[in-house]
Amino acid sequence: MALRLIAIDLGAESGRVILGTLSRGKLNVQVVHRFTTGATEVAGTLRWDVVGFHGEVLRGLRLIAARKVKVAAVSCDSWGVDYALCRDGEPLLSQPFQYRDPRTARPFGETVRRIGAPVIFAETGVALMGINTLYQLVDDIRRRPKILGRAQRFLNIADYFNWLLSGVARAEESLASTTQLWNPIRRGWSSRVVRGARIPAHLLPRVVPPGTRLGKLRSVAGLESAQVIASCSHDTGCAVAAVPAGTSDDWAYLSSGTWSLLGLELPAPLINERVRAANFTNETGFGGTTRFLKVLVGLWILQECRREWERSSGPLDYSAIARLAAKAPALRSLILPDDPRFASPGNMVSKIRAFCRETRQRVPRSPGEITRCILESLALLYRRELDRGTALAGRTVRRLHVVGGGSQDHLLSQATANALGIEVLAGPIEATAAGNLLIQAHALGKVRGLAGMRAIVRASTKVRRFRPRTADRAAWDDARARFAALTPTPPRARR
DSSP: OOEEEEEEEESSEEEEEEEEHHHHEEEEEEEEEEOOOOOOOEEEEEOOHHHHHHHHHHHHHHHTTTTTEEEEEEEEOOOOOOEEEBBBBSSSSSSSTTTSSSHHHHHHHHHHHHHHHHHHHHOOOOOOTTTTTHHHHHHHHHHHHHHHHHHHHHEEEEHHHHHHSSSSEEEHHHTTTTTTEEEEETTOOHHOOOOOOTTGGGGGOOOEOOTEEEEOOEEEEEEEETEEEEEEEBHHHHHHTTTTSSSSSEEEEEESSEEEEEEEESSOOOOOOHHHHHTTTEEOOOOGOEEEEEEEOTTTTHHHHHHHHHHHHOOOOOHHHHHHHSSSSHHHSSOOTTTTTHHHHHHHEEEHHHHHHHHTTOOOOHHHHHHHHHHHHHHHHHHHHHHHHHHHHHHOOOOEEEESGGOHHHHHHHHHHHHHHHHEEEOOOOOOHHHHHHHHHHHHSSSSHHHHHHHHHHHOOOOOOEEEOOGHHHHHHHHHHHHHHHHOGGGGOOO
């Protein structure tokens, strides 16, 4: 008998309500409703319109209910770090900030100086980034004490939606592990960091492991029998759970979308000074695993360029951009995608051209040239960081699994294979949804563990293979050397 489940996948660019059907060892995934997310500018701040998102989620659920099929469970996943402040009887006290809002610059520096970077990392295993929940809460303490004083708890975004759907407020461990407030060794909130940051302890929600049943779905006629489950509330946790790998440990993963999450699956957190210096992070995965990874800028740079091109020239979809890039000359211009200038929104095309001028390279002009520059630079960034990660973990990697929306980009996948010198396996595209759905199935006793989940993904997915092109080896060796030597002009010296 077919098992039907619903995944609500909230991303930085779009949200989807997805119906999954598990039957005879295969998973079918169907996007029933898609809607735009993205940040909203409000009074000079960047916010998430979670009230609007909630309306779209309900619309998707009602579309599924109208099909009159029996649904066993539903779960939401989202990006990490951002959160809603809430209390019982008042579901939203303040529109949540978007992680790119610049509000945490001062709290980040002050908190790191007060507690100490080595202490924060030793307690949490999470790379120090100003976007983390820790520094956002410190800003709330400084600038919004009245709102914070009314709150009973904070809930990261997916956990917030699971609360709205079930009425049960819990933080799921994979999402809690992104906050820089969670100790992955003791598997509890870090009292040392919480006290050092002066965060009211009552704001910290109760934490549950991935695959926890929360309660019955509320307020959607026709779906009353569905359970709300905290799968992996963090989208990357879901995506890595759906990597179609075997039982060996000679593979790495890249969850490719707005962000690039590049890393290894380890049996336990890897927390030491070398890891901290390399800015790698440890996040909790399904089944007691650790996602040892580097958080890298991803297709965000291309997304921002596309928005600029559409404003000036009209609609331009990603397939058209890919065709233009394929015709552009290879390895002509490179950027450092992790240069801080590319993290903020706006004027991305000009930023890329300025970087190339500062580094005395040919300046890309057309959308095809700029796209090729972005994708090949990302591939070289992956090579640099995978080398660092495998050295830290003592692992040898023979293949890279690319999952998520970015796995559709054949030019990026081939460039990545060329840059890394190993095989790249692209797919599934809907890895986050697949992981979400299969963790629900595990919680219901229909799938056994991570190995069983991945076997279903392998049976359900056509993976595209990209092998390094021997004829291009010399060109990519030269590009790696050029990439390593890139040093943009310091900001004060720019003209």
